[in-house]
Amino acid sequence: MSGRVPPGDFAGSSPVWLRQPEDVNALVPALWSRTACKDADGVLHVGGLSVADVVANVNTPAYLLDEDDFRSRARAFRDAFDGYDVYYAGKAFLSTAVARWVEEEGLCLDVCSDGELSVALRAGVDPGRIGYHGNNKTAMELRRAVHAGVGRIIVDSFVEIERIADVAAQLGVVQPVMVRVTAGVEAHTHEFIATAHEDQKFGLSISTGDAFEAARQVLAAPSLELRGLHSHIGSQIFDTSGWEVAARRVLALHARIAAELGHTLPELDLGGGFGIAYTTQDDPAEPAVLAEQITAIVTAECAALGLDVPHLSIEPGRAIVGPAMCTVYTVGTVKQVALDGGATRTYVSVDGGMSDNIRPALYDADYSCTLASRHSAAAPVLARVVGKHCESGDIVVKDEFLPGDVGPGDLLAVPATGAYGRSMASNYNHALRPPVVAVRDGQFRVIVRRETIDDLLATDLG
CATH class of the missing domain: 3.20.20.10 (Alanine racemase)
Structure with a gap:
C-alpha cells in the first residue's frame, strides 16, 4: 500500500518514502504475487480464492503460497x-x-x-x-x-x-x-x-x-x-x-x-x-x-x-x-498512541508476530500490509502492526496506512513473506507455527500443517 512519493501530512512520524495513499484499499502490485487482487467488496484474492474463505478453513495466522507465482518466478530465472x-x-x-x-x-x-x-x-x-x-x-x-x-x-x-x-x-x-x-x-x-x-x-x-x-x-x-x-x-x-x-x-x-x-x-x-x-x-x-x-x-x-x-x-x-507468499492475520485489539508533535499512531495487534516473522526484529526489516477482508470508506491512519508476544520489539509492520475503522476481527495480509518467515519461525511463548497453504486455480491445499499443542508437548518429557 505504501507509496514512494514525497512525504505527506504524517511526515514527522513516518518514513520519508511513506505517504498517505489516495486509496487505502488499493494494492501495490509489485509487492504481491501475480494472482493477488481485490474484489469489489475489498476482499483479497490469491490463486483465485478469497483469503477469507481460505482462513475460514485453516484459521489464522496462515502463510498463503501462490503456486503459479512460485513456478513462474522459478521459470523466469531458469530461462533468463x-x-x-x-x-x-x-x-x-x-x-x-x-x-x-x-x-x-x-x-x-x-x-x-x-x-x-x-x-x-x-x-x-x-x-x-x-x-x-x-x-x-x-x-x-x-x-x-x-x-x-x-x-x-x-x-x-x-x-x-x-x-x-x-x-x-x-x-x-x-x-x-x-x-x-x-x-x-x-x-x-x-x-x-x-x-x-x-x-x-x-x-x-x-x-x-x-x-x-x-x-x-x-x-x-x-x-x-x-x-x-x-x-x-x-x-x-x-x-x-x-x-x-x-x-x-x-x-x-x-x-x-x-x-x-x-x-x-x-x-x-x-x-x-x-x-x-x-x-x-x-x-x-x-x-x-x-x-x-x-x-x-x-x-x-x-x-x-x-x-x-x-x-x-x-x-x-x-x-x-519471497513475493509468492503472504501471511494472513486476524486483528485482536486496536489502540491509539500519542506521538510527539500532536500526531497519533494506531497500534493494531494481530494473532501472530515475531514467532512467524522474525525479520523485522532481527534485521529491522520493513513490510507492507493491507486490510484483506473488506472494503473501507474510512480515512487512512498511520498504523503499526504488532504481534501478541511479550516483547516490545514484536513488530510485524513498522509503518503503514490502514483504514481508520480497522478493528477486531478484520483480516490483515502482509505480502512478500515467503522468504524466511516460515523457515525462521519459532515457538517463542510456546506459539504454534502456522500452516503453509498452497493456492492455485481456485483451490487450496495445506502443504505444511499447523502445529498443535500435542506437537508442542511431544518433545517435553516432563
Whole structure:
C-alpha cells in the first residue's frame, strides 16, 4: 500500500518514502504475487480464492503460497539464466511440495542441513542436482550427504576438507566439491546478511591466501574432485556492481589456480542474494536484466584474464519464494498512541508476530500490509502492526496506512513473506507455527500443517 512519493501530512512520524495513499484499499502490485487482487467488496484474492474463505478453513495466522507465482518466478530465472545451473536456495523456504515444484521447473536445489537434505530426498529430488552448504557440517551430516550422492558440497573450512575426504574415501567414492571464498565485497545490505566481507563466519579468504591453500588441499585429496569456486556477496541486493568486483577477484584466483596448480576449474558459482520488493522503496531488477549484466561481467573478466568462461551457477531463493507468499492475520485489539508533535499512531495487534516473522526484529526489516477482508470508506491512519508476544520489539509492520475503522476481527495480509518467515519461525511463548497453504486455480491445499499443542508437548518429557 505504501507509496514512494514525497512525504505527506504524517511526515514527522513516518518514513520519508511513506505517504498517505489516495486509496487505502488499493494494492501495490509489485509487492504481491501475480494472482493477488481485490474484489469489489475489498476482499483479497490469491490463486483465485478469497483469503477469507481460505482462513475460514485453516484459521489464522496462515502463510498463503501462490503456486503459479512460485513456478513462474522459478521459470523466469531458469530461462533468463539459460546455460547456467540455477539452484533454488532451500533455506528461504523448503517443504516436500516446494522441492517437487523446484525439480519440475528444471531447477537444482541447495540445502544447508541434514533436515533440508531429508526433505529434498523425501521429495524425490535427484541427489546429483543437490548442493550442500554450511559452515560447520558434521562428519555424520557429510557421510549422509556423500552416501546420498549429492552433486556438490561447498567447502567452508580446512577441517571440512579433511572430513569430506575421509568420508568419501571410506565410502569408496570421489566427491565433487566447491571452495567457498570470501572476496572482501560487502554488498549494499544489512550488516547481518552481508556475507562476503572478511570479518564473518563463511568461506575462506582470497586476500589472506586461505582460499588458494584450500584449493591446493582439495586437489591433493584423491577422494575429492575440485569443481570450482563459490562466492556469495550478500542478500537483498538490487544492482550488479557488487558482483563485478567479486567476479574480478574470484576469477583472478581461478586463473592463479590454473597457473600455479595446473588445474583449470570447470565451474563458478556466483551465489544468490537477489532482492525483492517489501515496500515501494525497493526496486528489484528482473531476472533477464540480472542475467544479461552478470554474464557480461563474467565474460569481460574472463577475457581480460585469458580464461575460458566456466560453467556458471546462481542460487536465487528469496527472489523466487519471497513475493509468492503472504501471511494472513486476524486483528485482536486496536489502540491509539500519542506521538510527539500532536500526531497519533494506531497500534493494531494481530494473532501472530515475531514467532512467524522474525525479520523485522532481527534485521529491522520493513513490510507492507493491507486490510484483506473488506472494503473501507474510512480515512487512512498511520498504523503499526504488532504481534501478541511479550516483547516490545514484536513488530510485524513498522509503518503503514490502514483504514481508520480497522478493528477486531478484520483480516490483515502482509505480502512478500515467503522468504524466511516460515523457515525462521519459532515457538517463542510456546506459539504454534502456522500452516503453509498452497493456492492455485481456485483451490487450496495445506502443504505444511499447523502445529498443535500435542506437537508442542511431544518433545517435553516432563
